Amino acid sequence: METIKSEYLDYFESYAAQHPEITAEDAAIMADPWDVNEDMLLGYVLSLLI
Amino acid sequence: MSDAKRLLDERLIRIEKAVNLQKPDRIPIFALNGPEVAIDYCGRHLKSATWNLEIVRESLPIYYQDMKVDAAASAFLRCPGMYTAIGSQNFVPNKDGFMQHPEVCGMLASEYEELIKDPFKTLVDKVLPRQYKAFDQPGGLGGLNLAKGALSYVRYTKILREIDAHCSATVGVPIIFDNMIEAPFDFLADQLRSFMGISVDMHRCPELVEQACEALFPLLLRWGVTSYTGPPKKIPAIFMPLHMPSFLNPKQFERFYWPTFSRLVNTLTGLGYTVTLFIEGNWSKLYDYLGSLNPNVVGIFEYGEMKTIKEKVGKTMCIMGNYPIEALKSHSTEQCIDIAKKMIAEGAPGGGYIFTTGKSILRGKGLDLEKLQAVHQYVIDHGKY
Numbered sequence: 001m002e003t004i005k006s007e008y009l010d011y012f013e014s015y016a017a018q019h020p021e022i023t024a025e026d027a028a029i030m031a032d033p034w035d036v037n038e039d040m041l042l043g044y045v046l047s048l049l050i
Numbered sequence: 051m052s053d054a055k056r057l058l059d060e061r062l063i064r065i066e067k068a069v070n071l072q073k074p075d076r077i078p079i080f081a082l083n084g085p086e087v088a089i090d091y092c093g094r095h096l097k098s099a100t101w102n103l104e105i106v107r108e109s110l111p112i113y114y115q116d117m118k119v120d121a122a123a124s125a126f127l128r129c130p131g132m133y134t135a136i137g138s139q140n141f142v143p144n145k146d147g148f149m150q151h152p153e154v155c156g157m158l159a160s161e162y163e164e165l166i167k168d169p170f171k172t173l174v175d176k177v178l179p180r181q182y183k184a185f186d187q188p189g190g191l192g193g194l195n196l197a198k199g200a201l202s203y204v205r206y207t208k209i210l211r212e213i214d215a216h217c218s219a220t221v222g223v224p225i226i227f228d229n230m231i232e233a234p235f236d237f238l239a240d241q242l243r244s245f246m247g248i249s250v251d252m253h254r255c256p257e258l259v260e261q262a263c264e265a266l267f268p269l270l271l272r273w274g275v276t277s278y279t280g281p282p283k284k285i286p287a288i289f290m291p292l293h294m295p296s297f298l299n300p301k302q303f304e305r306f307y308w309p310t311f312s313r314l315v316n317t318l319t320g321l322g323y324t325v326t327l328f329i330e331g332n333w334s335k336l337y338d339y340l341g342s343l344n345p346n347v348v349g350i351f352e353y354g355e356m357k358t359i360k361e362k363v364g365k366t367m368c369i370m371g372n373y374p375i376e377a378l379k380s381h382s383t384e385q386c387i388d389i390a391k392k393m394i395a396e397g398a399p400g401g402g403y404i405f406t407t408g409k410s411i412l413r414g415k416g417l418d419l420e421k422l423q424a425v426h427q428y429v430i431d432h433g434k435y
Binding site for chain 1 (some may be wrong): 168
């Protein structure tokens with residue numbers, strides 16, 4: 001499934017860009033929970049507008 | 051096995067066969083309504099029920115059982131507990147608690163470029179604070195209200211899904227829609243640009259309208275997938291009400307609506323979902339488009355000639371709807387049954403047909419629901435394959 005590109009989503013990507021100390025192993029551990037949160041937020045915002 | 055479980059299994063098989071364009075044992079009957087009519091039917095007070103969902107839990111199974119239906123949509127009720135807490139402009143309760151949707155504009159024409167560049171950010175920054183005034187408060191209050199809305203949303207959604215499960219467990223009525231999304235053009239029109247705004251935009255900035263639909267497409271596709279419960283299944287379906295096409299001319303439909311709408315439906319069905327379209331208004335000029343959608347689509351038709359609908363789209367699409375609820379107000383029981391008789395004679399042959407009304411029954415007032423019961427009994431008695 002395509003990732004939604006938005007300054008207000010893609011949290012992990014933005015966070016990782018500011019924290020060069022994050023390793024690939026860290027990224028594998030951290031990225032998934034971020035994605036779950038993004039989908040919940042997307043659902044909440046869109047549901048308010050239909 | 052309990053009676054409710056046996057009924058649930060029988061009804062699911064009946065519905066699945068119809069959705070797969072096969073002939074079930076008899077024509078299935080679907081309840082196209084919101085919880086409000088069930089609350090009216092049970093003599094309960096709507097305003098109280100929208101704040102106390104226990105009343106909905108008690109009313110819906112009684113209504114489904116008395117109306118002798120084989121399936122229903124997931125309970126969809128706009129709860130004022132959430133909408134009033136976040137200062138909603140786009141959904142407001144009337145005096146007796148029924149939620150109204152006024153014409154609202156959440157995005158200015160000058161903001162198209164921002165929407166196209168980053169749709170989610172624009173929805174959050176520009177549209178939400180206009181439609182929900184409590185988000186536009188200074189300091190931390192706006193953020194606190196946003197969280198309040200999210201918590202209410204999660205709470206009410208959870209209770210409504212529990213009510214669905216309760217209906218299946220107690221009266222054996224399967225819930226055959228899971229989540230709801232919109233076509234990109236409808237999403238843009240309904241609460242971003244408004245009916246008036248989008249009508250002007252199609253003339254003044256047509257390229258921006260096209261690009262906005264393209265920008266919204268990935269959000270709506272992702273939402274369709276991620277808000278569905280579990281992996282893709284044939285039943286329950288993803289529900290998609292279609293609002294604007296009957297107000298567009300065929301050229302506008304082809305240019306603005308069809309590209310992202312058809313791609314959204316075909317992508318979802320390609321992933322293994324069934325998509326149920328509520329085809330609002332008269333689409334008689336657009337049947338060829340509908341007939342060209344990939345299979346695994348169910349169409350609920352509000353208007354149109356059942357014979358023509360069956361001929362034009364029945365080879366690929368399971369057909370529902372079309373029964374005029376106005377008849378329940380003005381016609382005799384015999385006349386109501388005669389309409390159903392004609393409708394099933396045209397829609398049912400060969401299978402792929404589910405009986406239901408053309409409009410969602412919103413309220414009990416003014417309608418004689420005993421006539422609907424009589425019509426449903428006729429379909430049960432005479433709708434065997």
